[in-house]
Amino acid sequence: MDILRIATAGSVDDGKSTLIGRLLYDSKSIFTDQLEAVERTSVQRGDDYTDLALLTDGLRAEREQGITIDVAYRYFSTPRRKFIIADTPGHIQYTRNMVTGASTADLAIILVDARKGLLEQSRRHATIVSMLRVPHVVLAINKMDLVDWSEEVYEEIRREFVDFAARLDFTDVTVIPLSALKGDNVVARSEHMDWYQGASLMHHLENVYIASDRNLIDIRFPVQYVIRPQNGRGDYRGLAGQIIGGVLRPGDDVIVLPSGMPSTVKAIDTADGEVEAAYPPMSVVVRLDDEIDISRGDMISRPNNQPEAMQDIDAMICWMDSAPLTVGAKYAIKHTTRTARAMVKEIKYELDINTLSRTLAPTSLELNGIGRLTLRTTQPLLVDPYRRNRQTGSFILIDEATNRTVGAGFITEN
Known part of the structure; x- marks a missing residue:
């Protein structure tokens, strides 16, 4: 079921x-x-x-x-x-x-x-x-x-x-x-x-x-953890994570981002053994034919269907903290399995929930405020518009001093 x-x-x-x-x-x-x-x-x-x-x-x-x-x-x-x-x-x-x-x-x-x-x-x-x-x-x-x-x-x-x-x-x-x-x-x-x-x-x-x-077109597999044998025994090397887009099968040609290294899927493992296909929201371990330098936060996709690598993020945000969001503020940003730092470059407008009207260029967003902003991140994020993929199109902002989640964002289309 x-x-x-x-x-x-x-x-x-x-x-x-x-x-x-x-x-x-x-x-x-x-x-x-x-x-x-x-x-x-x-x-x-x-x-x-x-x-x-x-x-x-x-x-x-x-x-x-x-x-x-x-x-x-x-x-x-x-x-x-x-x-x-x-x-x-x-x-x-x-x-x-x-x-x-x-x-x-x-x-x-x-x-x-x-x-x-x-x-x-x-x-x-x-x-x-x-x-x-x-x-x-x-x-x-x-x-x-x-x-x-x-x-x-x-x-x-x-x-x-x-x-x-x-x-x-x-x-x-x-x-x-x-x-x-x-x-x-x-x-x-x-x-x-x-x-x-x-x-x-x-x-x-x-x-x-x-x-x-479910998005069954775009292959999106963020790497959560690299699995190696205990005590150095054996040559098993698997990439653990959750399929958040597309259908992945053994033999598929893939590309590892952000390095851009190509490879082929050798096998897909689950707790119940190997499977012939993996699709959202399955959690699996993917084995590749090639020994490629891969770590947490990297993503596997198809060579001709890749997410966009972006450092300037245009997004809608729902602000969740009692301290207001202001231009120039810096936060940790969590996107799929990748974590970086981000600075608020601009708050474009705040959305009025009742009338759906916009207040242009507000100085801040208060608790529960919803608006559109631009972020600059310290390293590229591998993103899709939220309309196309809810996982690769969303992120959270974290106050590094308190470790509180202060905002939830949805990446918009340019």
Whole structure:
């Protein structure tokens, strides 16, 4: 079975944690003692129902406030597919956590409270999901039970979101009305909304097609580690890493970057033995015919299809630190398996999430700010535009003094 990575997004108290709890509960993916603990906590808090949001809100501060702070990952499966779901925070001060949860997602669920409609944070998260190029988006209009299952309310919110999404870069948007608390349209179709003819959320998650989303054209294999025999015995020399683009096979002609040395793939090893093909997101060990000087941070690609080696990086950035980003600031930059140093040459503009307008040449970017900048790196990075490859097109900035991740960037096309 393949794995579908899901991220939830939306404003505060739209029901993200409850929805995930409902998916876990209705798919029978929680243990009896977990359910008993949640029921016990719900009674202690004075709730007259089992609060399924407690299945993901694990921090004490989250339970006390009834909000999500950290990114909570949960794993479950059905007979058709395995799922990894990230419950991301809705508060604006935790937007950076939401970026983390959505950065590896195949599908994003943007929740909207049917009583409130689209809010500023809903638009902010939709914009970030678009920037992150998450291939599939579900607009889940939640709490339909609190608006008497109204088709008019559903249509009004759907039209507003479709109009807003037309200005973004979405390719696949599905709109589903539901009630996470009562379970309507989550796993089973709702009897209260017979006017809705679409699939339930679970049915959609089980059947959305994601195989074509992977980059199977460009060979991209960043070297993470060079494997040599222990104690100097044997002549084994393998290059360990994860395939992040294309299909690699024994006998393929390749080039090692940045040196530009050509070679041929001799064999591809996994923990279960040799394989005849490796493709995303497999982690493998590649053996080459030639003894080439290769180290961590180098990349294997096809001779006629190479990433671009760049030192002046033009990118969108989501700033994640309380200290503002300023021109001239220096950071460590982590791109695939390569680490270098970078200086901020220019901040071109800051993006207004609500209006999608631009403030040109700002002096700084504050926490959770999104803008476009130019970086100068100490050594070339082997990059593709983010639109073409999410791994070679993204990077993080690290404060070298504190070792904190302070920014997440997405390389744009010139």
